[in-house]
Amino acid sequence: MLLFLLSCITLVFTIKLITPSSFIPSLQWRSMLSMKLSSKLGMKMETQQTRSSSIAKDEGTLLDLPDPILDAILERLPPAGLCRMAAVSTFLREKCNSDHLWDRHMKWKWGRIIGQAAYQEWRWHVAFRNGSLHLQQTTGLMHHLLRLLKHLWFGSRKNDTATLRLPSHLPDDSIFSWYLALESGTFWFPAQIYNRQNGHVGFLLSCYDAKLCYDHQTDTFQARYPAHGMLDIPVEKDVTWDRLRAAPVETPPYDLFTSYCLNELHPGDHIEIQWRRNKEFPYGWWYGVVGHLDACDVNEANCLCGSSDTVVLEFKQYASDSRWRRTLINRREHTEKGDEVYGFYGGIRKLRSSQEISKWRRLWPPQVLEGV
Secondary structure (H helix, E strand, C coil): CHHHHHHHHHHHHHHHHHHHHHHHHHHHHHHHHHHHHHHHHHHHHHHHHHHHHHHHHHHCCHHHCCHHHHHHHHHCCCHHHHHHHHCCCHHHHHHHCCHHHHHHHHHHHHCCCCCHHHHHHHHHHHHHHHCCCCHHHCCHHHHHHHHHHHHHHHHCCCCCECCCCCCCCCCCCCHHHHHHHHHHCCECEEEEEECHHHHCHHHCCEEEEEEEEEECCCCEEEEECCCCCCCCCCEEEEECHHHEECCCCCCCCCCCCCCCCHHHCCCCCEEEEEEECCCCCCCEEEEEEEECCCCCCCCCCCCCHHHCCEEEEECCCECCCCCCCEEEEECCCCCCEEECCCEEEEEEEECCCHHHHHHHHHCCCCCCECCC
């Protein structure tokens, strides 16, 4: 028994002495293997990074493209894309803000309703903002007149032409500035509206001047019409694009248009004529056609209406017994005719464009108007 115990103790001490030394080679091997794997992995990652850098260097960037190719890319971007691209770098900002890029977007979206009057309004707005009239250099009566004009311009339009919140690097007279002013609704511009007051029966087949402000959230416009005497300025909301046009003539809404077409009017011609309720109201443009005289047999071969001094104007949207159905003018002496009962008829313009005529036909009321 004693011999057995001595054998066990000896075995335990032997195992305890030899075990650590026996594992040393294994630990060293693991350490060396780990170092080799790390080295190989690092070399592989470095190789991949070098290869990626080489590929990127070979491919280049957008800024490395030749100007004609870069310009072609920018020309195909929508307005939002140009704005995002302008935030990439100073170089691209100058490229993306150039007039030739924004002129295309301006014509595509706004060209149909922005006319010469709106352009002049914008130029005046920019001139006053920049102090282009140099008020400090004027003296005497002219100095006070210019200050008064500036006060009237901004004072009466402080809600119409609010200060444009444009980027500091953007010139006020750039097309991009004008585009942003229109899109943001901070610039009120002149145009004309078909069938004002949301198609009120009293204004069907007419077109009136107004100041417009765009609402990009609803994609519609708010309109302010010229004052009617002592009445409040009429306001209309939710005006849609299809009811708008640029003014075809530069005549202000209170002025009589000079009729240049009177000697060439013949039955069947399409016309627009100025009409207003009384002298204090602005003119609107009303659609009509040239008709035949009562004495004419409406036979084209025998019709002499084109050579008569009297011209019949018909407004066939009204019933045949309506007082608004027709009126007569003298082609040699016509200026403004009418009274407080029938209103006042002003200048006449002949419609020569099929597009203008088809627009009026699309606006034709579904039934004859019974006004008397």
